[in-house]
Amino acid sequence: MKEIIFATQNEGKLKEFRDLVSLLPWRVYSLKDRPKILLPEETGASFRENAEIKARAAAKAAGMIALADDSGLEVDYLGGEPGVFSARFAGEHGNDSKNNEKLLSLLKGVPEEKRAACFSCVIAVSFPSGETFFCQGVCEGYITHSPRGNNGFGYDPLFWLPSFGKTMAELNMEEKNQISHRGKAFRATLPLLEKLLD
């Protein structure tokens, strides 16, 4: 049985990853299984740096290959903001409605063609030695003028996908996993993990 730890507190992400690798002979631990592992603060200037901070700390502490992700929204008109501040854009961590309100107010009056944005997810895969590899998934879209849809979380209700004619929050889980930044990042990472754990 091959062992790996996913450095996340997020049950949703953990479930998504466990589903993805359910057919492989891997035991996937999370931070819940190793409560003594304390991750450093996410002080990175990029998704890549934050993912690396978490993966390296977990790999070193657990003594096994670790993966960690960091993700967020980058809005062209705002020069890539909110970026690493996506979850705490309006100040309070994880307050989706305040964050969405702030984003809409910053884009007030900005026409459709200037509202391009992308969701980005970087996954870091670290060895206990510190060696780290990265995979990334990106999902492109536009910021709407008002929220639509009840699925998902974060900025999903404001993220318009032209090819679907829907916001991310109007997709079901299967559709979202196919096209989302995290789904794509996981799919890019999987072959690497298979090789590294081999």
Add this chain to the structure above:
Amino acid sequence: MKEIIFATQNEGKLKEFRDLVSLLPWRVYSLKDRPKILLPEETGASFRENAEIKARAAAKAAGMIALADDSGLEVDYLGGEPGVFSARFAGEHGNDSKNNEKLLSLLKGVPEEKRAACFSCVIAVSFPSGETFFCQGVCEGYITHSPRGNNGFGYDPLFWLPSFGKTMAELNMEEKNQISHRGKAFRATLPLLEKLLD
């Protein structure tokens, strides 16, 4: 025989990749084999965007899976500069000595502990449909106060690797491939390519 195109004009990168996959039953084309493929300008705001611009254009034009890379230097003290402008930092594309001079002058008087930097390489892998995956390799170090070493190119003579006690330009090719951003990015990409071409 599986076919793939590497969207690069750079013979060094092409050789590196062909060496890496020499044992696999792949035919690796480059832009030299398909002179009619004109890549769009690299107008992206990040390595990821520039790599994607090249890979998507090549995959669509060639009708096969394409990969492309973009890479550069990010200096903490300069807020991530020169970044996507690494090759043309001093104005003229690919003028290594001018670029190095400019970097040293911007860091004049900055103490060692504030001279942290990283080389970063993002590889995009695109399908003709446009679907794109990304892998990234990063190499961390410090900017020296003066150039050292004659190997490599670009900022290599200014890039200090504490674990080697050498600059990147003092490494031989084998050492460099082991630890360089591009070497790591290629190694992260290879399992993905094997899966996609399967």
